Amino acid sequence: MLARLTTFAIDGLASRRITVEVDLRTGLPGFTIVGRGDAAVRESRERVQSAIRNSGFEFPNRRVTVNLAPAYLPKHGPGYDLATACGLLVASGQVPADDAERWAVFGELSLGGELRPCGGALAVAEGARRHGLHGLIVPRECAPEARLVDGVAVAGVSDLQGVAAILRGEPPPEAPMAPAAPEPAEVGEDLSDVRGHASPIRALTIAAAGGHNILLVGPPGTGKTMLARRLAGILPPLLSDEALEVTRIHSLAGLRQGRAGLVAARPFRAPHHSISASGLVGGGIHPGPGEASLAHHGVLFLDELSEFSRPALEALRQPLEDRHVTIVRGQRAALLPTRFMLVAATNPCPCGRGKRACECTSADHGRHRRRLSGPLLDRIDLHVAVEPPEERALTAPPVTSTREVRESVLRARDRQANRLTGTGRSCNADMPQAMVPPAADLPAEARDALRQAYARGTLSARGHSRVLRVARTIADLDGSDGIGAVHVLQAIGLRRSPDLEEQQAA
Amino acid sequence: MSRVDACDPCLRRTELIARLSPRIERAGRGRAAYGRLLALPDDELISAMGANSDAKLHVARAAFAPDVARRRCDEAEVSAICRHAAGYPARLLELDDPPAVLHVAGDLSALEGACGGVEDVPAVAVIGARRATTYALDVAWTLGRDLAVAGVTVVSGMALGCDSAAHHGALEGEGRTIAVLAGGADVAYPASKRALHRRIQAQGCAVSELPPGAGVMRWSFPARNRLIAALAAAVIVVEGRERSGSLITADIAADLGRPVGAVPGEVTTPRSAGTNALLADGAAVIRDGRDALDLLCLPVRRRPPRVQREQPRPAPAPRPAVQPAPPLEPGLRQALAAVDDGADSPDRLALALDGDVAAATVALTRLELAGVLRRERDGSYSRRAR
Numbered sequence: 040m041l042a043r044l045t046t047f048a049i050d051g052l053a054s055r056r057i058t059v060e061v062d063l064r065t066g067l068p069g070f071t072i073v074g075r076g077d078a079a080v081r082e083s084r085e086r087v088q089s090a091i092r093n094s095g096f097e098f099p100n101r102r103v104t105v106n107l108a109p110a111y112l113p114k115h116g117p118g119y120d121l122a123t124a125c126g127l128l129v130a131s132g133q134v135p136a137d138d139a140e141r142w143a144v145f146g147e148l149s150l151g152g153e154l155r156p157c158g159g160a161l162a163v164a165e166g167a168r169r170h171g172l173h174g175l176i177v178p179r180e181c182a183p184e185a186r187l188v189d190g191v192a193v194a195g196v197s198d199l200q201g202v203a204a205i206l207r208g209e210p211p212p213e214a215p216m217a218p219a220a221p222e223p224a225e226v227g228e229d230l231s232d233v234r235g236h237a238s239p240i241r242a243l244t245i246a247a248a249g250g251h252n253i254l255l256v257g258p259p260g261t262g263k264t265m266l267a268r269r270l271a272g273i274l275p276p277l278l279s280d281e282a283l284e285v286t287r288i289h290s291l292a293g294l295r296q297g298r299a300g301l302v303a304a305r306p307f308r309a310p311h312h313s314i315s316a317s318g319l320v321g322g323g324i325h326p327g328p329g330e331a332s333l334a335h336h337g338v339l340f341l342d343e344l345s346e347f348s349r350p351a352l353e354a355l356r357q358p359l360e361d362r363h364v365t366i367v368r369g370q371r372a373a374l375l376p377t378r379f380m381l382v383a384a385t386n387p388c389p390c391g392r393g394k395r396a397c398e399c400t401s402a403d404h405g406r407h408r409r410r411l412s413g414p415l416l417d418r419i420d421l422h423v424a425v426e427p428p429e430e431r432a433l434t435a436p437p438v439t440s441t442r443e444v445r446e447s448v449l450r451a452r453d454r455q456a457n458r459l460t461g462t463g464r465s466c467n468a469d470m471p472q473a474m475v476p477p478a479a480d481l482p483a484e485a486r487d488a489l490r491q492a493y494a495r496g497t498l499s500a501r502g503h504s505r506v507l508r509v510a511r512t513i514a515d516l517d518g519s520d521g522i523g524a525v526h527v528l529q530a531i532g533l534r535r536s537p538d539l540e541e542q543q544a545a
Numbered sequence: 546m547s548r549v550d551a552c553d554p555c556l557r558r559t560e561l562i563a564r565l566s567p568r569i570e571r572a573g574r575g576r577a578a579y580g581r582l583l584a585l586p587d588d589e590l591i592s593a594m595g596a597n598s599d600a601k602l603h604v605a606r607a608a609f610a611p612d613v614a615r616r617r618c619d620e621a622e623v624s625a626i627c628r629h630a631a632g633y634p635a636r637l638l639e640l641d642d643p644p645a646v647l648h649v650a651g652d653l654s655a656l657e658g659a660c661g662g663v664e665d666v667p668a669v670a671v672i673g674a675r676r677a678t679t680y681a682l683d684v685a686w687t688l689g690r691d692l693a694v695a696g697v698t699v700v701s702g703m704a705l706g707c708d709s710a711a712h713h714g715a716l717e718g719e720g721r722t723i724a725v726l727a728g729g730a731d732v733a734y735p736a737s738k739r740a741l742h743r744r745i746q747a748q749g750c751a752v753s754e755l756p757p758g759a760g761v762m763r764w765s766f767p768a769r770n771r772l773i774a775a776l777a778a779a780v781i782v783v784e785g786r787e788r789s790g791s792l793i794t795a796d797i798a799a800d801l802g803r804p805v806g807a808v809p810g811e812v813t814t815p816r817s818a819g820t821n822a823l824l825a826d827g828a829a830v831i832r833d834g835r836d837a838l839d840l841l842c843l844p845v846r847r848r849p850p851r852v853q854r855e856q857p858r859p860a861p862a863p864r865p866a867v868q869p870a871p872p873l874e875p876g877l878r879q880a881l882a883a884v885d886d887g888a889d890s891p892d893r894l895a896l897a898l899d900g901d902v903a904a905a906t907v908a909l910t911r912l913e914l915a916g917v918l919r920r921e922r923d924g925s926y927s928r929r930a931r
Contacts, residue, residue, distance in 0.1 A: 238905075256922075256923065257923070258923070424890060426892065429892065525903070532891075539679045539683060540710070
């Protein structure tokens with residue numbers, strides 16, 4: 040007897056259709072699984088045997104061969120348990136075969152026959168829709184996530200008995216009526232607890248409004264991390280298709296367990312500086328997302344930027360440039376999206392004291408600069424100094440509040456969305472180059488400022504176009520249709536200015 | 546293009562010093578008076594270094610072939626001029642212990658100002674600390690540039706910090722500059738200044754008393770400081786602690802009768818303690834290039850003034866960077882006054898002017914682009930040297 044069941048494998052961020060073929064033959068009783076499975080797949084034999092027996096079914100006393108096709112694709116993880124068990128039940132005639140073809144099954148089994156949740160339900164449901172299947176059977180906990188995909192009937196089931204009932208043609212259990220409500224945005228710290236720091240807050244506002252990368256520079260203890268953490272609160276909410284992408288990635292990484300529905304808040308990832316290059320951009324034997332992809336459509340916060348390893352920082356170059364990263368491992372390549380906003384914090388120099396009190400040599404400064412320099416710093420449009428607030432500012436009322444800033448960010452994003460309709464981009468940082476206003480269209484004073492900055496070495500040739508993007512965002516925040524001189528001047532003032540020694544040596 | 550114009554005894558002396566270098570290093574530990582040693586004649590120097598019984602040294606001295614030394618200079622493209630040759634800088638002869646041979650990498654004619662010929666182009670040393678504040682780097686660079694524009698050769702030691710800034714300034718001013726090195730003239734030390742070393746050779750020269758390829762030793766730094774003091778007609782210290790190398794140079798210069806100038810620094814920081822002490826001892830106050838030029842006219846010359854040259858050298862065209870800036874508009878003047886009063890960051894300026902940060906950023910950026918202010922590493926703004 041031969042049975043065929045459909046399930047899905049996770050390949051990078053997408054799902055691939057897998058046909059689980061189960062064949063029962065006469066011969067010495069045995070149980071073999073072929074098709075490039077890993078240890079978890081091999082061990083699935085024990086789980087499947089016990090689960091079938093403990094669910095009141097009979098494990099066929101025959102020679103069992105299971106093939107996971109296509110055979111060239113390496114399979115990993117326990118997600119094939121359910122398909123294997125169902126295939127055995129169909130092949131041994133305990134469940135009729137007719138309905139088994141209309142459903143895809145996906146889930147891990149416990150020895151008692153209960154279904155355990157696995158990551159990636161959203162990607163699997165998308166695969167089921169793509170292949171035109173009638174429905175998808177997943178563990179109950181995964182059902183809300185799988186239901187985010189329209190056009191596929193999703194049955195959330197708690198044990199193997201329930202799965203067998205659906206395959207026999209019984210109606211699947213009713214979906215809970217409460218629709219997947221967006222999870223409430225996490226209440227973070229508010230900007231109204233901050234005293235002083237007006238210019239870093241202004242820079243963070245610009246960064247949030249235009250999706251620009253930002254670097255906070257300041258001596259230890261001045262509030263760089265404190266400010267960066269408040270960025271999450273002023274970011275615009277995720278758009279619905281953005282939320283779907285984020286949910287898919289987080290689900291694959293196992294970050295969604297116990298939580299239903301879509302991710303509502305933009306991700307804020309703050310990996311420790313000891314992270315490896317593959318931890319940052321993705322990797323592993325089965326290429327999976329790294330922090331850069333987990334921060335997709337959100338914020339990647341690198342505190343103490345100069346402490347990150349050189350390879351890790353170098354690895355960020357492609358993601359920052361192309362907004363995606365291609366990871367190749369053992370003949371498998373995975374394309375992972377990395378449309379994040381980089382927020383970094385660092386000391387002004389190795390000793391951290393800055394300016395007059397600094398005791399570093401120019402060689403120390405050179406090393407510090409080289410650690411951070413090059414393409415990475417060039418891609419960070421906003422460089423802002425964070426200094427201890429003035430005494431006057433400490434007693435003054437807060438500069439602003441999260442709600443107020445968020446509203447102005449939302450207004451600026453609206454203006455951008457109107458301008459960028461049809462381009463598939465949502466903010467000025469991602470604006471297609473052709474839409475960056477040419478310098479020739481600027482008012483004379485703004486053109487002069489750009490020319491002077493270029494002549495003084497404050498602005499590189501590459502910096503030119505990036506300054507205009509930031510100026511566009513500042514104009515959006517001001518509600519202005521055209522870019523004025525004040526916008527360009529602010530953008531230049533926020534851009535990195537090369538070190539005095541670099542300028543002198545130029 | 547290199548020229549070797551050195552007599553055999555002078556080459557022999559140079560070779561001896563290079564061979565004795567490790568012994569001088571050991572003997573000089575704890576003492577700063579390397580210069581005195583170098584004034585001793587060969588035999589006394591050997592016995593002072595305890596090398597009388599060094600058989601290897603005597604064999605090497607006996608086997609010394611001046612032509613080999615000359616060929617080495619040629620191969621390294623380094624000119625060698627001994628103190629008996631015509632092209633030897635006359636000013637060096639004022640030292641008790643002038644180097645036997647001056648090795649020159651780059652343009653020999655850059656030395657001519659220091660040669661004491663009719664074509665006397667004045668040379669000024671601009672030196673200072675390796676660990677320097679950005680203020681000192683800025684001033685050193687500006688002095689280097691302004692002196693170069695005025696046709697003065699800038700002499701310095703190519704060390705990190707102030708020295709390199711002065712050289713860079715002179716290169717920017719398209720004037721001549723001389724780097725006096727502690728190792729061989731063809732060796733870029735510190736290695737990170739390789740690019741600067743190359744540019745100096747194109748627009749001036751690097752000189753050393755040690756043969757090509759020689760490495761640096763601790764004793765060779767104070768030893769080269771005496772060459773900086775002697776080559777220059779005046780010495781300006783931009784920033785330095787007490788008992789720093791720059792102050793040694795200033796002392797030697799004063800002993801030679803050269804005018805010494807110093808750039809004032811804050812009295813509370815040890816980084817300027819040396820320069821402030823020089824000022825207290827009567828050194829000239831150097832605020833800008835004009836003060837530096839005035840220093841050359843001070844009447845403390847040991848030698849009688851030279852005859853006026855018949856045809857003055859055509860002055861280099863003034864560079865646009867030093868042209869007076871147009872007057873600032875009132876709003877910027879007000880902002881600049883606030884910056885001078887300590888409101889040197891967007892946050893502080895906004896508080897001082899009761900405005901918003903955006904306006905403060907705009908004002909600061911305008912002042913930066915106008916060349917009045919510069920941005921420090923920590924994002925604060927300060928006045929640029931003018």
